[in-house]
Each structure stands twice: as C-alpha cells, then as structure tokens.
Amino acid sequence: MEELAYTEEQYTQELSPVVETVGENPVSISLVNYNAEQITERVNITAAESQTYLSDDSFTWIHVQGMPKPSEMREFGELFHLHPMALEDVINVGERPKTEVFDNQMLVILGLMNKKGSTILNEPLSFFLGENFLISFHNGERDPFRAVRRRLHHPDAPLRQRKLDYLLYVLIDVTTDLCFPLLDEFDEEIEQVEQQLFGPEGVDTFMTLYTIKRELLVLRLKLRPQREAIRLLMRDDNRMLEDETKVYMRDCYDHVMRFIDMLDIYRDMTTNMLDVHLSLVNKKTFISNEVQRKATVWAMLFAPLTFITGIYGMNFLNMPETKLQYGFFICIGAMVGLGVFLSIFFKRKNWL
Template identity: 40%
Template sequence: MKLFPTAYSEPGTKPGTLADVKNGHYSLHMMSYTPASLTERPEIEPAACYSFIKDSDITWIHVQGAPDSATLRTLSQAFDIHELYLEDILNTGHRAKLEVNEVHAFVILSLPRFENKQIVTEQVCLFLSDHTVVSFCTGELDPFLLVRERIRKPTSKHRQRGGDYLAYTLIDTIVDHAFPVVETLAEDIQVLEDKLLEKPEKAIVQEIYFLMRQLLLLRRRLWPQRDIVSQLQRDDNLELLADDTRIYLRDCYDHCVNITELLETYHEIASGMLDIYLSNATHRLNEVMRVLTVISVLFIPPTFLVGVYGMNFDPGASSLNMPELASPYGYLFVWIAIVGMMGGMLIYFRKKRWF
C-alpha cells in the first residue's frame, strides 16, 4: 500500500482535464427540503438534479463512489462548479483546502477509516452555494446516513436552517469520524505498552514502527483540516455562512484541535515506547556482557596458573625448576588453588555488587 495514495493527471496535461475513471462505481442521492416539505430521491440521474433547485428549497446532492467525467460535467453545468474543482474531485488524495469566491465555497477534507487493520482516508469534497450543497465522497462507505435521518424529521434544525447549516453538519460529521479511529489507535498503544512491560520482544519493534507510521499518515491528513475549519469560522468575506452557523463551526474547530493534540500525544507515547525497548535491549546486553566479563575474569588466574605449570621444566636439572612436579600432591594442590582463587573472586564480586 502506498504511503500517500494520490491520483493525478499526466505532467503537461491541460488544467481541468478530466480522465475517465476505470471500473468506477458511484451513486447519487438527492434531498430537497423546506420546513414543511421533503423530496428525496435515493437513486437519481445527474441530469435530473437541476430540476429540484429552487430558491425556497435547500437541495443536497451527494455523490458516493467514483463518478465518471460525464457525470461530473453534468453536475458542473447544473451547479456551476468550476472545471478545476472537478479535476480535484476526480484526482483524489489532495491535501485539505478551502476555495472561496463571491457565491461559492469549495472544501476538500479527509475521512479516515480502518481497512484490513490499516488506516485509509477517503476524500470528501463539498461545494456550497446559496441554496445548494453538493458533496462527493470516495469509497463505498457513505458517512452521511445519520445526517439524512435527521433531515427526515420535520422538527430537525436542518429543516429550519439554510444550506450553510447543512454544510456545517457534513463537515462536523467528517471531522468526528476521526474519533473512533484515534480511539482504536489508543487501544493499540495500550496493548503494546502491556507487551513491552511484560516481555519486550523484537517483534514489538515492528508493531511500534507500524503504529508510528499510521499516526504520522493520519496527522498529515487531519492537521490541515483544523486550519480549514478555523478559516471558515473567521472569514468575514464568506457571506454564505450565517453568524449563528459560525458558532457551531467553533465547536467543530475544537474537535479538530482535540484530534490533532491526541495524535501528537500518541505519537510521543509511541516514540517513548521505542526508547523504552531500546533501553531494555541495551540493559539486557549490559547484563549479558557483565556475566561474560565475570566468567572471563574468573578464569584468568587459573589460566595463568596452569600456563605456568604447563612449561614442564625438569626439576632434576635444577632445584629451581618446578619442584612441585615431583610432589605427590602437586595436582591436588593446583586444583585447590584454582577453586580457592575463583571462590575468593566470587565473594569479592558479590560484596562489590558486580554480580
């Protein structure tokens, strides 16, 4: 799996060029509502979306999956979406960003989820105009099912508010999808800490590195979203957002800050776990080296002793030539000397707490 999966056009391609999606599957879901009415089309053709746009209604078009270039061009004509935005929608893997002009706002965010115990991020694009919100989400998982459930209730805030509140709800839903992922990472960290304290094995290093990589990749995707939400709530030139909606965006910004701080904290914990493992490995190596050193030191005097008596100079040639060779107890005396020296050194090492 790629570290940073990104789709892009060939170098030199004309800006706004839309490449056809191979084996792409997508679905369109439309909701148009007022405080007193609701029209919903779970499966709708792109060309039919324009007929539901009215000044008195809030229209939400959600595209789930990988739409082809023809669908994007149809939606572009209906909702006046710039061709560069279409290219960003089609070429996934972009960094979170916000584009604002007098009548439109275009937002790109990342939605993290787990797939085969690895974190993958889906790209979510939101196009906001006065009465219309068009959203695009890659992958098969539709993250806005609960939002639709709330819109279906006549007493919900969505039915009483404008399209800016709907856009806030979608952004907040995307941001909050990171909390379960971060919580799962926290559980993985706890499991690794328990393993590290009980039995620090070499395999744990791979798990720690994998966890740190996941945290870094997730941080890269989610950190810019904090700036995007901050810009949305502070940009006075963005007239599409009402002042009371900006209050909700401040709460969403707090969620972004909380998530990024958790990621930073967990990354520091993972780095500390790696340091603990390396310290344990160094400690174990020092223990082994100390034992080997003690053993080596214990055998140095006996080695010297047997080396001296291994010269075998004839005592008959001179009284100075190893008279112990002729002693009937010479061999026993050497063993007593060896055991005594080694025992004495062991007692000395124990007193010094070297062993």
C-alpha cells in the same frame, strides 16, 4: 445567478491533466429536496434528474457516493455551473484539504480518516455549496451521511428550519466525529504494547511501537490542512456562511484541534515507550555481556590448572616428578596457589 458557460472542449482542456487519476467505478447519486413544510428523497438518480429539483422555495442536497468519472463531473459542472478549477480539485484524489470561495459558490475539500490494518486511509470528501443546492462527493465504500438524511425527515429538526450552510456544518461535524473511533483503536493498541513491554515479549515490541508512531505522524500530517480548511470557513469575509453558522463551525474546529492534541499525546507516549524499550534492550544486553565476561574469567582461571593436569596426565614412562614421594601434594599445592593468585588478581581488576 451569473451563468458560467463551458463547452465540451473547454472542459476537456481544463480537466485533461487529471483525467487519469479518476477511477472508473460507478457512482450512486441520492437527493434530498426539502423545506420547513415538505421533504422529497430520491436514490439512484442521474445528475440531470437532480437538477430538475432546484427551485427558489426549497433546498436541494445531492450526495454522490463513489468516484465519479470525468464525464459525470463534466455533467455536474454544466448542470450546476460549477467552476472548472473546483471540478479539477475534486477529481484530483490527492488534493489537500482546503476551502475556496468563488463568485456565488464555495468548495470545501476534507478527508474522512480511516484505518485498515497498519495503513491510514484518507477518503476524500468534497462539498459544493451554492445558493440553493449542496453537492457532496465521497470516495469511499460506505455512505457516512445516512444518519443526516434520517434527521432531515423529522419536521421539527433544526436542519429543516435553516439554510444549506447549516447542513454543510452538520456534514462537516459528522466528518470530524467519524475520525474519533481511530483514537480508540490507537488507545487499545498502545495499551496492549505497554503491557507487552514489561513482559517476556518486551524486547520484540520495537516494530509495533515504530508502526504506531508512524501511523500517528501520517494521521497528524493529513489533519493539519483540514484544520486550516475549517478555520477559513469561520472568517468574517466568508459570505457563503451566515454568522450563526460560523459560530457552529467553531465546534468542528475544536474537534479537529482536540483530535490533533490527542495524536500528539499518543506520539509522546509511543516515544517514551520506545525509550523504555531501548533501555530494556540495553539492560538485557548488559546482563548478557556480564554473564559472558564472568564465564570468560572463570575459564581463564581454570585454564592454567587444566594445562598442568594435562601435562601430568600424559602416559610417558620417564617423567621425573611422578617418582617424587610428595610430588602429588606439591602439584596440588601449586595448583591451589596459582588459583588463589589468579582469583586475587582478577578481583583487584574487578573482573570477578
């Protein structure tokens, strides 16, 4: 293995542009050293202690849970001869998912998607694959790979019989599978909104539908580069993975594609539901306008009749029509005739 020697000054210069983006939370480092015959597991160890387990007759998987400090990343870089550009990508939390192959090591950056309320969380996951070690970094609250460590303790497990590139596949497969519970959450939310849409609260579902559609869009945008990162792992010129492992990587690629396809289906559903919502709003607005229009027409119909009764309801002594023998019947007849005339007029105008 060709050594890459980096001094403290070089590391400071290389990493200084992104030092402020790294959190100061303490990390937990666990290690599994194994081969087909034996396995050793350590928890809460240091980077220097984990480096002592490297050997040619076993494989070492080191998992770093939490956000490493710059000093911890420099220590990992010096002990395992990690490329400084790769270290910078790991420290930069907002780095896009990607795959990069260096001389004798490979960096894979992915994201573990999670949802908290109406916010999509992208927990960065990074993997360094060397000749006899695999280092994984996960910036999140929970360790997603506990089940993988339990599987390693079974002597007949395929993980124990294969190289580290197969372990990398298993970790990536777990990462993609952990995204699928999000689909169940979206499915339940969309089903609830669909039931509300045709109920009394149908008009008030706009913001919920808009929020779901925005979440689906954000999630899809974050998964697209992840699909490309996994596709690069399957390339024929990738020397870090065996051909058999590349075949298994197709399964991870298919999972990401299926996830993206489901997101597209859910987006189409929310778009259609938004169209239905707007139609319902327009229908309710139309009905409301119709009611107001008819009420206005009826008010216009009775306005002149009210005017006539208002005039003859005034208490003046000298009103000539009040002394006519048939004045009352003449007034009623005039009012009825005027009402009939206005009704026919409004009917021909389609106002009634």
